Amino acid sequence: MSTIKFGTDGWRGVIAADFTFENVAKVALATANYFKRHKKIRNGIVVGYDARFLSREFAETTAEVLANRGIKVILSDAISSTPMVSLLTRKLNAAGGIVITASHNPSKYNGFKIKGDFGGPAHPEMIGKVEKELKKVIKSKVKSKKSFQELVKRGTIKVSDFTSVYVEDLKGKINLDVIRSSGMKIAYDAMFGAGQGVLGQLVETRAELRSSFNPSFGGAHPEPLTQNMKDLASTVVMRGCDIGISTDGDADRVGAMDEDGNFVDSHRIFALLLKYFVEQKKMTGEVAKSISVSQIINKMCTKYGLTLHETPVGFKHLCRLMTERDILIAAEESGGLGVKGHLPERDGIFIGLMLCEIMATRKMKLSDLVRELMEEFGWHFFNRIDAHLTEKEKNRILAVYKKGVKNLAGFPVQRVETKDGVKLFVENGWVLVRASGTEPLIRFYAEAESLDKVNALLKAATSV
Numbered sequence: 001m002s003t004i005k006f007g008t009d010g011w012r013g014v015i016a017a018d019f020t021f022e023n024v025a026k027v028a029l030a031t032a033n034y035f036k037r038h039k040k041i042r043n044g045i046v047v048g049y050d051a052r053f054l055s056r057e058f059a060e061t062t063a064e065v066l067a068n069r070g071i072k073v074i075l076s077d078a079i080s081s082t083p084m085v086s087l088l089t090r091k092l093n094a095a096g097g098i099v100i101t102a103s104h105n106p107s108k109y110n111g112f113k114i115k116g117d118f119g120g121p122a123h124p125e126m127i128g129k130v131e132k133e134l135k136k137v138i139k140s141k142v143k144s145k146k147s148f149q150e151l152v153k154r155g156t157i158k159v160s161d162f163t164s165v166y167v168e169d170l171k172g173k174i175n176l177d178v179i180r181s182s183g184m185k186i187a188y189d190a191m192f193g194a195g196q197g198v199l200g201q202l203v204e205t206r207a208e209l210r211s212s213f214n215p216s217f218g219g220a221h222p223e224p225l226t227q228n229m230k231d232l233a234s235t236v237v238m239r240g241c242d243i244g245i246s247t248d249g250d251a252d253r254v255g256a257m258d259e260d261g262n263f264v265d266s267h268r269i270f271a272l273l274l275k276y277f278v279e280q281k282k283m284t285g286e287v288a289k290s291i292s293v294s295q296i297i298n299k300m301c302t303k304y305g306l307t308l309h310e311t312p313v314g315f316k317h318l319c320r321l322m323t324e325r326d327i328l329i330a331a332e333e334s335g336g337l338g339v340k341g342h343l344p345e346r347d348g349i350f351i352g353l354m355l356c357e358i359m360a361t362r363k364m365k366l367s368d369l370v371r372e373l374m375e376e377f378g379w380h381f382f383n384r385i386d387a388h389l390t391e392k393e394k395n396r397i398l399a400v401y402k403k404g405v406k407n408l409a410g411f412p413v414q415r416v417e418t419k420d421g422v423k424l425f426v427e428n429g430w431v432l433v434r435a436s437g438t439e440p441l442i443r444f445y446a447e448a449e450s451l452d453k454v455n456a457l458l459k460a461a462t463s464v
Contacts, residue, residue: 008314008437044072048080081251090119104223120344195251224255233261247348253335285328312420
């Protein structure tokens, strides 16, 4: 059991070390044993996979284990994004979904995400039940009576086109006509991930980067952060594009570049969408955000009179709120946003297109939209540092913060929250220190009214 541990978003491990065919089969068996009692199990389980090394083969192993337990499997016929699996799960009224992906993690990782029948990340208690089932089978060898090929021939495993279903669904949710008629020039960076070839089926793109099969991600990190999007920034400027959109390894997270090649992070994308939904589309509902998301959302909710929920990091917490309450929009700091009327799930391509819709509808440059937002609610700057540390050093740092820090970069700590890690508030700013739930590292987050102050806070936070 020591090598199989579920984190904030499923189980992830290093390929060939702990993420092996044997372990994948055990997790698949535990998942099958959990779902076989589900009221919708006759409708089957949806299985998809990203563009990582051996992802298709791991997905076939998963499908084989499920089908040998009498469960109907709907398996993607090609690389599929996480939101595609969530969408198919909901459309087919399936018991659940599984995605073989390690999302934004480096290429040496792969992972196993579980989706609920509602079309979003499995709730924590669901994962807890799968883990209980895993304890029962962890020491056994999983045997399959019938091969993958035989199960496909029998129809227990049905290989299906997920992409076309997803594309058609988005056509009914995004105002593509206003985007197309605006003449907007779009650059898209798929980061060699599961979004490759999809955006171009919905809108015309002037340039597409890293939109081919490369399981090593070209040696880069498939996460839409400014340091990973330099080629997109330069392409936007050189090709005269109005916006650059980037999605991560499984295309559920998004990042953007404005027309000048400046990074527009998920905090600002969140705020732009919230403003558009309330002021332009007259939509209603509550708002949810992870603890690491900008305070600008708090200010906006106060102005609009909207209820705001704050959760620990992990979209599964936001997903629960989206399935239980009337949530207009929910988002996390790392580029994952979900909106009312789509899915209780992150969807990078959907959100990227919504950003294009806002620009086209309001006839404004992305930089001007951001400037308008900041002039109304105040300038907010954010940064994050990921520190790869030994377990000993990691525990030492966390212990220091749990014991209490009274001052950061000369700013007195005014209050502390421990909902997830340790969050320290200073005047017009904050720092959050928490262990990652998907990688062996500590994340340091900071927000303030200037970039200099953000960097000073981070320097102090990482120097304890």
